[in-house]
Amino acid sequence: MTAYSQEEFREWILEQKNDLYEIKEDDHQIILDAGYAAASIVFHDMNIIELIIQNAADGLNRFYLHFQLNEKDHAQSLFKEMQNTLIGLEGHHTLNVMLSCSSALTTSFFAENLQQAADSMGLDYHFEAVSYNRLYEKGSEADVILLAPQIGFELEKVKEAFHHRVVLVIPAKIFAQYNAYEMIAEIRNQISERSSETKEHNIEITANDAVILVVAVINRRDGKRYGYRVYDHGEIVMDGEVIKPNMTLQDLEDIITTCYVRYSNIDIVGLALPGTAAYGELDYPELGFHHINIEEYFAERFPMRFYLVNDTNAAVAGYHIDHQEDIFTAFLYIPDNMLIPGVGIMQRKDIIKGKNGFAGEVGSYFRYLYPDESKLNNLPLKTVLTDTLMAIICVFAPDKVVINCRQYPFVEDLKAELEKYIDRAFMPEIEITWHMKHYMMPGMVIQCLDYLNHEKVKRRLREMHKPDKQNKR
Incomplete structure (x- = not known):
């Protein structure tokens, strides 16, 4: 052909x-x-x-x-x-700007002025005003959040809650004059600055003798983000990202092909994917993956080895590398577009995967607690987090729990709820992180190196136990 x-x-x-x-x-x-x-x-x-x-x-x-x-x-x-x-994207491309003050009265007037100014400038912006006590309920719908000067003291708390959105206090002079054009210029400047922000430092990987491609898929509100990176003897030589509506085998194959064209000496491909992962099989029914052997599928198409790991297991391994802590750690992850979390658990240097990789898949636990699906789908996020944390702490009693949940970053609120039932002596340290890919990539590299070392040991053992044909003669 x-x-x-x-x-x-x-x-x-x-x-x-x-x-x-x-x-x-x-x-x-x-x-x-x-x-x-x-x-x-x-x-x-x-x-x-x-x-x-x-x-x-x-x-x-x-x-x-x-x-x-x-x-x-x-x-x-x-x-x-x-x-x-x-x-x-037509009809979904509007930039949504949410203004907030104590009652939404004064910001409602300013929102009207801003809307008129944006329309006159030909900008596809939508402005809406909400009271502060409704901001945490509605804020996830906004791209930009503007706080009135009188509640400016809440800025850090709102930034924590909506870490991946532009959040700023309306300058007092602009608000006093209802200067819509100057405010729009400030919004555009903030968006431009945010788009050009530098990425967080990469976690260093100890030099090794392998060339490893890592592909990590992360759920986001705007679709699936496929991060990929090639490590050549521990050094990053290729780094990129693909954004698609869903996760498919063909998308993964395209990324692997692109990287293989440039680096034909890749020894192993590590795949950190959402879903239950065990013995090369991925089970993620929501996306049509029903116990598909991912490792075998790609091994038939490419001349290198493949190793599949669940996303939160890769993340907890990466966190362990970055912090160099010899402790019992749990990593709790709730994607933007989902309600049910996944949990990765690492005891000292070993990931607890459980039977057929099911450890940390708490979806069944929530379906047991809330058999009424409509009730389950409308659970407050705080309830989901506290229920999951209670189960983790009571069963595993980890030293630390790391939470990646961009919609609810209020650690002190969670601790206060948990301390109603758990003595402080048994309460783990709880930490918020915003960086899933930052930990998944190096965590997957370490998992691949462990896999390669394990394969070497198995080969040596097989060679040691081979019958000596010469002696038999």
């Missing part, structure tokens, strides 16, 4: 006209400009194609992937997926 060329793909894309967007092109890329967002198809060397959708309102990527161009049907299906995502 003849490989599908970049020229053929480019010509086909130019034929995919739609009233919703304007097609532009230059030597290296094609742009589908829809006004509210733009999709870019970028053509690179080695037949690598990059697909990106950037939202105009906040400058953030809503879709991102790259793949090696080979098969026609595969390339066209990925383009169609990007095209559908771009079209689907």
Whole structure:
């Protein structure tokens, strides 16, 4: 079969006209400009194609992937997926700005002024005012949160609760004059600064003799984020991210292919994925993974080894490396778009996986506690966290619990609730972290190195027990 060329793909894309967007092109890329967002198809060397959708309102990527161009049907299906995502963003691209004061009265007037100013500037912004006591209930719907000067003292608490949103106090002078245009300029500056923030430092990995590709999938409100990284003898030589609506085997295969084209000496691929993982099998029914042997699937397609680990188990291993603490640690993770947490548990240097990798999968526990599905789906997040923490502390009594839950960062509130039932002498240290990928990547590297070392030991043992044919003669 003849490989599908970049020229053929480019010509086909130019034929995919739609009233919703304007097609532009230059030597290296094609742009589908829809006004509210733009999709870019970028053509690179080695037949690598990059697909990106950037939202105009906040400058953030809503879709991102790259793949090696080979098969026609595969390339066209990925383009169609990007095209559908771009079209689907119509009506969902508005930048939502939430203003808050003690009663929402004064901010309601300012919200009206801001809306009129944004409309006159051709900006697709939506402004809404809520009282402070409703902010924690409604704030997750906003992209930007503005606090009136009179409640400015709550800034740090609100920033903690909505860590991944722009949160700022309206300057007193702007608020007093209801200067909508100056406030909008400040909002745009804050969004621009946030988009250009530097990433957190990478956890150092001890030099080793392996080349390892790690792929970690993280649930986010805007879809699935596939982080990938190649470690060459402990040094990061490739680092990137793909944003897709869902997690599929084909998406994982595209990432592995792209990395393998550049680094054909990869020894092992570590996959840190959501769901129950054991003996190479992944069970994640919500996304259509019913006990699929991921390791075998990819081993049939690539000439290297594969090792599958649950996402929170990889995270707790990475946390252990970063902090170098010889303690009993639990890592509790609630994704943005889910209510039920997953838990990774590490006793000193060993991850507790349990029978068939089921340890830490607390979904069944919650379905037992709340058999009424409607009640379960409407549980307050604080209840979910305290119920999970009670189970972890009473069964395992860890030294520390690390929580990654961007919607509820109030540690002191959780401690106060737990201390009604648990003596302080048995209460673990509770810590909040915002960085899932930061821990998953190095944690997966260590898991891969342990796996490779274990394989070496098994080979040596087999060689030691081989019958000596020469002596038998």
